[in-house]
Amino acid sequence: MGYSLNEFKISIPEELIAQYPSEERQRSKLLILNAVTGSIQDDYFFNIGTYLSSGDCVVYNDARVINARLYGHKEAVGEGKGARVEILLTRRIDACEWHCLIRPARRVRKGSRITLDGGTVLQVLHTHGEGAFSVRFSHAVSYDDLQDMGEIPLPKYIKRKTEKILDDDRYQTVYSKKLGAVASPTAGLHFTQDIIGKLSERGTRFVPITLLVDWGTFKPVREEDYRDHRIHREQYEISEPSAELINRSRKEGRRIVCVGTTSVRALESAADRHGKVVSIHGETDLYIYPGYSFKTVDAMITNFHMPDSTLILLVSAFSGKEHIEEAYSHAVAEGYRFFSYGDAMFIHRG
Numbered sequence: 001m002g003y004s005l006n007e008f009k010i011s012i013p014e015e016l017i018a019q020y021p022s023e024e025r026q027r028s029k030l031l032i033l034n035a036v037t038g039s040i041q042d043d044y045f046f047n048i049g050t051y052l053s054s055g056d057c058v059v060y061n062d063a064r065v066i067n068a069r070l071y072g073h074k075e076a077v078g079e080g081k082g083a084r085v086e087i088l089l090t091r092r093i094d095a096c097e098w099h100c101l102i103r104p105a106r107r108v109r110k111g112s113r114i115t116l117d118g119g120t121v122l123q124v125l126h127t128h129g130e131g132a133f134s135v136r137f138s139h140a141v142s143y144d145d146l147q148d149m150g151e152i153p154l155p156k157y158i159k160r161k162t163e164k165i166l167d168d169d170r171y172q173t174v175y176s177k178k179l180g181a182v183a184s185p186t187a188g189l190h191f192t193q194d195i196i197g198k199l200s201e202r203g204t205r206f207v208p209i210t211l212l213v214d215w216g217t218f219k220p221v222r223e224e225d226y227r228d229h230r231i232h233r234e235q236y237e238i239s240e241p242s243a244e245l246i247n248r249s250r251k252e253g254r255r256i257v258c259v260g261t262t263s264v265r266a267l268e269s270a271a272d273r274h275g276k277v278v279s280i281h282g283e284t285d286l287y288i289y290p291g292y293s294f295k296t297v298d299a300m301i302t303n304f305h306m307p308d309s310t311l312i313l314l315v316s317a318f319s320g321k322e323h324i325e326e327a328y329s330h331a332v333a334e335g336y337r338f339f340s341y342g343d344a345m346f347i348h349r350g
Contacts, residue, residue, distance in 0.1 A: 003225045008321065010307040010328045017157050018341035021170040021189065028190045029336050029343035033327045035319035036350050040330050045190040048301070051346050052257065054203035056299075057249035059242075059267060060259040061185040062208040064176035066143050067150035069162070072116035074108065083107075085114060087122075088153055090132075090182055090215050091235075095140035097125065101215060105131040118149055143179040153182055155218055155340055157306070171340075180212040180235070186340045187260030187302045205254070207245050211236040211262040211284075220308040226289060231310060233283040236266045240279040246296070247276055255298040261305075261314050264288070264297050271295040289313040290321060299348040304331060304338045319347050 022028045026046040033040055043050070052058065068089040074082035085108070091099040102108050102124075112124040120141070126134040141149070151162045152171050173188035175196070196206060216232030223229050238246075246267070250256060258264045269284035270277045275295040287310060300318065305311035316324045327345065336343045 003227050005221055005226050005308055005312070008307060008312065008316075009325045010312065011332070012304075012307065012328075012338050013332065016332065016336065016338050016342075018337040018339060018343075019158055019160055020166075021341045022337075022343075025170075025174070025190050026192050026195060029334075030190075031327060031331055031336065031343070031345045033319060033323060033345055033347045034350060035323060035347050038320075038323040038326060040327055042334060045344055046195070048190075048195065048346065049199055049202075051348065052199060052204055053255065055252075055254045056257050057205045057207060057246060057254045058199075058257045058259060059207045059209060059246060059263050060173075060175060060188055060191075061211050061213075061262045061266070062173075062175055062177040063181035063185055063210050063212050063262070064179045065152060065172055065181045065184050065213075066179055067146040067152055067168075068182045069153040070116055070150045072114045072122075075113040075115070087114070087116075087135075088182065088215060089146070089150070092143070092180070093134070095142075096137045097134060098137070098141070099128075099132065099134055101131050102133055103131060105133075108133065116149065120149065155183070157339055158341065175208070177208070178210045178212070178237075182215055183213040183217050184340065185211070185213055185260045185262045187300075187344060189303075189341075190301075190344050191259070205245060205249060207242050207249075209236070209238045209242055209263060209266050211266040213262055217311070218306075218309075220306070221310060221313070222308075226313060229287065229310065231285045231287045233285045234265075235282075236269065236284050237281045238266065238270050238277060238279055243270070243277045243279040250275060250296070256296050257299045257301065258297050259301045261300070261302055261311050264300055264314065264318075267296045268294065288317050290317045292317045294318065299346065302345050302347065303340065304328065304336065304342055304345065306339065315345075315347065 030043045070087040076082035088101040121138040122135045152167045
């Protein structure tokens with residue numbers, strides 16, 4: 001096998017890219033893939049308990065998405081407004097300073113001023129390349145302020161305008177808590193409090209960790225050799241109680257089931273070579289692709305991913321390239337819905 005994503009036989013018809021969430025979270029389709037044998041089953045997410053045992057330890061990402069997308073105009077030369085721009089805030093540095101992406105980035109440079117639609121002014125402090133900038137707002141801007149100033153940053157493959165009432169609810173998981181993500185850990189969008197409650201009652205452990213999903217999640221792999229791709233660093237945190245419970249579960253022989261690729265990356269980043277997870281508050285740029293040896297993860301719940309993404313490489317590392325290709329081909333034939341608002345997979349190793 002080579003190291004080019006062009007070798008992956010995965011093609012997603014545009015009409016299967018979900019533009020809206022399912023009518024009810026738990027009614028998404030669920031594809032069950034055995035990563036060892038390649039066997040495939042079709043089901044619905046409300047039956048996820050059929051595939052989880054009472055002894056499983058389910059690790060989920062409690063990151064909450066901020067309303068990070070803003071619009072405004074560059075400062076004009078002469079009369080009238082300057083060019084219209086879109087801003088995606090990616091990380092808060094202090095009360096006034098943020099890292100962001102600006103589109104279009106042409107002619108945006110250090111010192112450029114942008115007036116947002118609500119009247120707030122920001123100034124570009126530094127340029128970082130690839131449309132990335134550091135900016136300073138004219139006044140302090142908190143996560144709560146963004147609730148009114150901005151909108152939920154839906155991925156670009158959702159080709160519709162954000163619908164505030166719908167997306168502010170459905171692009172968040174029911175257990176989202178830690179503000180700061182600019183993309184949702186979408187594998188968790190299918191869970192309801194009812195499902196979590198019933199599984200917990202029968203002994204399934206639910207353990208929170210945090211990884212603040214950054215814009216790099218959607219950055220396509222363009223390198224001819226995908227090993228040359230670089231992932232942007234993302235903030236993550238595993239508390240002492242969560243680390244202790246995960247390690248105890250492993251010692252007791254319980255399966256560690258990760259909800260989403262973000263949970264997988266966080267756990268694998270925090271684990272030593274023996275699979276013991278440490279409590280940590282830091283950053284990770286862990287890049288998982290075929291050939292990687294997993295230290296902690298026994299199964300995962302995940303959505304269907306873009307064929308040119310690092311995420312398709314992660315699930316291929318867990319399941320094998322051929323099994324992922326077959327699962328995606330099956331999902332296309334059966335009319336599954338793809339990407340953030342799409343359907344789910346449960347991948348296990350028997």
